[in-house]
Amino acid sequence: MLEIVRIPVLSDNYVWLVHEPASGETAAIDPAVAEPVLAEAASRGWRIGQIWNTHWHPDHIGGNEAIKRATGCAVTGPAAEAARIPTLDRLVAEGDRVRLGEVEAVVMEVPAHTAGHIAYHLPTEEVVFVGDTLFAMGCGRLFEGTAEQMHDNLQRLSALPPETAVYCAHEYTLANGRFALAAEPGNWAVQRRLSEVEAARAAGEATVPTTIALERATNPFMRASSAAELAERRAWKDSFRG
Incomplete structure (x- = not known):
């Protein structure tokens, strides 16, 4: 382990x-x-x-x-x-494969936040390090790529086993959760998760890693039905002040 x-x-x-x-x-x-x-x-x-x-x-x-x-x-x-x-x-x-001792990571190209962004998936450990592509209830800004690329990225990540632990690089969950509730006000899973995140942050606790299962249920970008919907949500999130 x-x-x-x-x-x-x-x-x-x-x-x-x-x-x-x-x-x-x-x-x-x-x-x-x-x-x-x-x-x-x-x-x-x-x-x-x-x-x-x-x-x-x-x-x-x-x-x-x-x-x-x-x-x-x-x-x-x-x-x-x-x-x-x-x-x-x-x-x-x-x-490509990268080894850490007995453990092997598989490189995934996930461009959009930057043109050459990659993630490291460690299938035997049920872990993925995603940098700034996928966040808890969010995704990275589209600085050097397109909504189509990001949509493809999130669908690939969504296809990983649900128990996969997702290690992202920022503590953005509270702001992301507030946007997720605005984007999907009827999503009870978002409502429950946001309450948990608010309590965790008030106590000074971290909210990541997350899991693929949690993101499937509560991430408005992973849940976007198309690249066009993701683009709309990403543009809205970029100016969201909720």
Whole structure:
């Protein structure tokens, strides 16, 4: 069983520290900054041997250089964004395999938030690291891609086993839940989940990871019937102040 540790950084980012006990190998997923990630690993007696990046945005790669300098780790990330992630050692694309000790991740290309965004699916562990493509009750903004791409991405992710744990990179769930209720006011699952999220956030608790099953039931973007409906909802969400 993997050990996965949430490290909150910046205003709302999460870096995921992933440890594979059989081999003792550890990876950092999308390290926005270095110091708290190195400190968390050191506190557990873990040495970071890999970094996995999902996309090029600075709040996902900002810690790469310092962690690499401190540990000598190897950095893996999307081949399509190699020019924007200068610390990369291994370039990966759709269907490539990445190993952490005894565990294998399959690379999924999920462009839209950025043109070369990828996710890492670990089928034997029922885990997927999705960066900024899928959020709890939300999805990433369409900075470099289209609603059609995002719709395809979310349908692919929706097809994963329902128990799959979804590790996204931001704590956006409260705002996403309020929008989800506006988009689907009659959805009782959204109503119930939003109440749970409000209570969790009031107590200072994190709301991720989520699961594919939860997103199927409550995510208005995953539940969009078409790319056109997703586009309408994404445009509405971009200006939503509920």
